[in-house]
Amino acid sequence: MEYTLSKxxxxxxxxxxxxxxxxxxxxQRDVDRLESWAERNLMKFNKGKCRVLHWGAITPCTSxxxxxxxxxxxxxxxxxxRRKLLESSSEEKDQGVPVNNRMTMSQQCALMAKKANGxxxxxxxxxxxxxxxxxLPLCSSLVRxxxxxxxxxxxxxxxxxxxxxxxxxxxxxxxxRGLEHLEERLRYLGLFSLEKRRLWGDLINAYKxxxxxxxxxxxxxxxxxxxxxxxxxxNGHRLxxxxxHLNMRRNFFxxxxxxxxxxxxxxxxxxxxxxxxxxxxxMFLCNLL
Numbered sequence: 001m002e003y004t005l006s007k008x009x010x011x012x013x014x015x016x017x018x019x020x021x022x023x024x025x026x027x028q029r030d031v032d033r034l035e036s037w038a039e040r041n042l043m044k045f046n047k048g049k050c051r052v053l054h055w056g057a058i059t060p061c062t063s064x065x066x067x068x069x070x071x072x073x074x075x076x077x078x079x080x081x082r083r084k085l086l087e088s089s090s091e092e093k094d095q096g097v098p099v100n101n102r103m104t105m106s107q108q109c110a111l112m113a114k115k116a117n118g119x120x121x122x123x124x125x126x127x128x129x130x131x132x133x134x135x136l137p138l139c140s141s142l143v144r145x146x147x148x149x150x151x152x153x154x155x156x157x158x159x160x161x162x163x164x165x166x167x168x169x170x171x172x173x174x175x176x177r178g179l180e181h182l183e184e185r186l187r188y189l190g191l192f193s194l195e196k197r198r199l200w201g202d203l204i205n206a207y208k209x210x211x212x213x214x215x216x217x218x219x220x221x222x223x224x225x226x227x228x229x230x231x232x233x234x235n236g237h238r239l240x241x242x243x244x245h246l247n248m249r250r251n252f253f254x255x256x257x258x259x260x261x262x263x264x265x266x267x268x269x270x271x272x273x274x275x276x277x278x279x280x281x282x283m284f285l286c287n288l289l
Contacts (some may be wrong), residue, residue, distance in 0.1 A: 002026045051089035055100055097154050104249035105154040109161040114144045118170045130177035141174040147194055155198055157251040161283050165194050196285055202257045210237065221254045235266045
C-alpha cells in the first residue's frame with residue numbers, strides 16, 4: 001500500500017493526501033490492490049457500506065486538485081462495461097463517532113451530553129440517597145465515561161460545546177446533598193473540570209511521545225525548538241508547529257497540546273518517570289485557574 005490503511009475488526013479505512021493527479025492515482029491503485037486482495041482470499045467488501053469522505057478546502061469536483069481524501073473501505077468494483085464509482089458522503093461514523101468533512105464535533109458533543117443527562121435522570125429517579133459516597137462513584141462510573149469516550153479524537157473546539165459538556169458534570173455534582181447552592185462544587189469534591197481532564201490526558205500523552213516510551217513515534221508528531229533558541233525562562237523542551245491554512249487543524253492533537261506544554265514548568269517537563277510527571281502535573285493543574 002502506498003497510503004495509510006487502518007483496520008479495526010471488520011472496519012477498513014484507506015486515506016491519503018490527494019492534491020495532485022498523481023496523488024489521486026496513487027489512492028486509486030491502493031483501492032485496486034484492496035479489491036484484488038479480497039478476491040484472492042475469496043472475500044467481498046460490502047459496497048453498500050462503503051463511502052468516500054473528502055476533507056480539505058478544495059472540493060473533489062474541481063479539476064485543479066484534490067483535498068485530503070479518506071476512503072472508508074473504498075472500492076471501485078470492475079465490471080465488463082464500466083467501473084462503478086462509490087458515493088461521496090459529507091459525514092460518516094468512525095468507531096461510533098460522527099465525522100463530517102469539516103471535522104466539527106458539535107453533533108458528537110450533543111449526542112454524548114444527551115446520553116449522559118439521560119443516565120443522570122435515571123440515577124436521580126432510582127436512588128433516595130443523595131450522599132457523596134453514593135452519587136460520586138455512580139457518576140464517575142456511569143456518566144463521565146460517556147463524556148470522555150474517545151475524547152482525544154473529538155475534543156470540543158467551540159465554547160458552546162465545552163459548556164454543554166461541563167453542565168452535565170455540574171448537574172451531577174449538584175445532586176449531592178449539601179452542594180445544591182455551592183458555586184465551586186468541583187473544587188470542593190476535589191475534581192477537575194472536563195476541560196482540565198482533557199488537557200491532563202493530552203499532556204500525559206505528549207510526555208510519552210517526547211520523553212517516554214513513544215519517542216520514536218513522537219518525532220513525526222512534534223518539533224522541539226533547539227535549546228539555543230529558547231529564552232532562559234523556558235522549560236527547555238518547547239514545541240513548535242507548522243503553519244496551517246484550515247481551521248480544522250487547530251484542534252488536532254500536536255497543535256492543541258503545544259501551547260499548554262510550553263507553559264509547563266521545567267521541573268514538570270523534566271520528570272524522570274511518567275508517575276512523577278503525573279504527580280507534578282496534578283499540582284500544576286490544581287493551581288491553574
